[in-house]
Amino acid sequence: MNDTTGTLTDTLFLYDRSGRRYASTDRRWRGEDGSPLALSPVPGPAPDRIDTSERSLWRYQSAIPVSPRHRVSLGEGFTPMPPLDWDGRRVHFKLEWFNPTSSFKDRGVTVMISHLRGQGEARVLEDSSGNGGSSVAAYAAAAGMDAKIIVPAATSAAKILQARAYGARIELVAGTREEVSDEAIRQSEQTFYASHNWHPYFLQGTKTIAYEMWESLGFRAPDNVVLVAGAGSNVLGCDIGFGELLEGGRIDRLPRLLVGQPEHWAAIADTVNGIDPRSRGPRVPTIAEGASIAAPVRLPEAVEAIRRSGGAAVAVTEDRIHLAVRKLASRGLYAEPTSGVAAAALDHFLADGTIGPGETTVVVLTGAGLKSAEAMATVFDDGAPDGRSRT
Template identity: 60%
Template sequence: MDYWYTDDRSGTRYPGDPLRWRGDDGTPLTVAPLPGLGSGDVDTGVRSLWRYRAALPGDLHPVSLGEGCTPLVPQRWGGTDVRFKLEWFSPTGSFKDRGSSVLVSALAGAGVKQLLEDSSGNGGSSIAAYSAAAGIAATVLAPEGTSPAKVLQTRAYGATVELVPGTRDDTAAEAVRRSATTTYASHNWHPFFLQGTKTLAYELWEDLGFRAPDAVVTVAGAGSIVLGCDLGFGELLAAGSITRRPRLLVAQPRNCSPVDAAVHDRQPPPFAPTVAEG
């Protein structure tokens, strides 16, 4: 499927290219909205997120470890019927495998042999696993205070992990500096990562008998799961496959809450450790 990148702020468009991760002026990009799917477009013979391949851009050859198709479990919660989507069933333990599968597939198809990622946890271990599956050498930059367990997991997948002194922002800045000489496979920047996380919306739609849920309650760090759900449900709405978008209800840890602060027009508190990891 042909595709374009777009800068949603200025409307600037760029030809689709897996090696591009931001605009010429440094702004973030997304893949321009795609047509979406009807129920008949789902490849039910594939048990992974690649059953929604018709909703993905480009001519991708899947690098897959069986991500997606996670359980949706009905339960009572606070007197209300809810369903829990168990994304920890993913191959490396988090929803980020959705984005990594699609992103690494795009980079592998473009002939990439080495890549760079920066992460404080789940994103780095996920990119490391899918890079190994694709035969790509991965280097992951992580803040020096990253959990030893996450560093161990990332190294176990064969990636080189370099610990960077300072804050998470210092690690990101070092990754951007190095991006001038290597392929930057950032789960926070690269447009193809959101193409993977949007499959969560498609999967919920299929899980519920091709209907949208009333609401999706989730958490956010940088927000890729929120942006992916918004993108996926938006495509389904445009395709006429749902009649309304679900509400997206998002929580953040108090010590890492820039999105919450922006929504409420206030300064975020200083970053500090939380019980959440990755």
């Protein structure tokens, strides 16, 4: 069914914010109006269409609009979701560092690179603060493509090393994350821009996290999904995935999307809450580097996704992020500080009653602490004589 010559992909199209349509096979990464592209609705998976012999996100091949012939997979997805005690509440944690490059980005990149492989691309360009670049480098290597990754000069050395190890060419750019993106867009005139923030097929991979929650919970939707947002791709992936399941009658309601962002990098949360982000003053660097996105490409779409779900968003302080990382570790979860934002948001939404007793809640932890050794050291090296945290 899901071959590029089959009925599914034949009916799909891309569209931009102006409503202009493009063929789903069009070799473009943004619309003529300069806005990001989205893919027309895809039917979600039915329980009897799940390939249970496939222990990856490709078990949902029937709902992924890429030909199996072009698949580039390293076994991504199908990550654990253990329930743990969190201050007396039973909360599920979706451990996305079990993906091949230790980040949730592999979900979107496997589908994006598979799509580009089908289009015959041999060289790709990406800009990233770390995890996205490592993932594109890995899947480009698996696909036999050349990759160039443009990264902020302040990016974690471990993440840069990982991308370089896969054979990608690395270009460091001084300045803000937005300046790095601007440089990538300038270079996209020579090399195809495989941006995880811009390319519509990336979201066709991130949506599978919603399918997995649904399947893991006995084909039910959780009441709440707690997420950290930088560019908001997990927010949008959950919106697409659960939206497909709702449209197909597989669930009877959308889970609430409850989102956290670092307080000085909270464009999505501030917009949801009617706050002018400029009112926070000059931006302050955050330990959650993966969420330090000042101007998310899909800001209106992310805000609408949160509101459509009946969800909420909060900006969290650096102290709360540090505390949350320690709290996760005390439960055996060594999550990078960016993931700590989600745990800090969980504490907030429990404290203010947004998450009620008895509700099913899933918290998405996007990446491993091992990839952010320098940042993790600042969290745990507090001068305690026995080397342990005081909190």
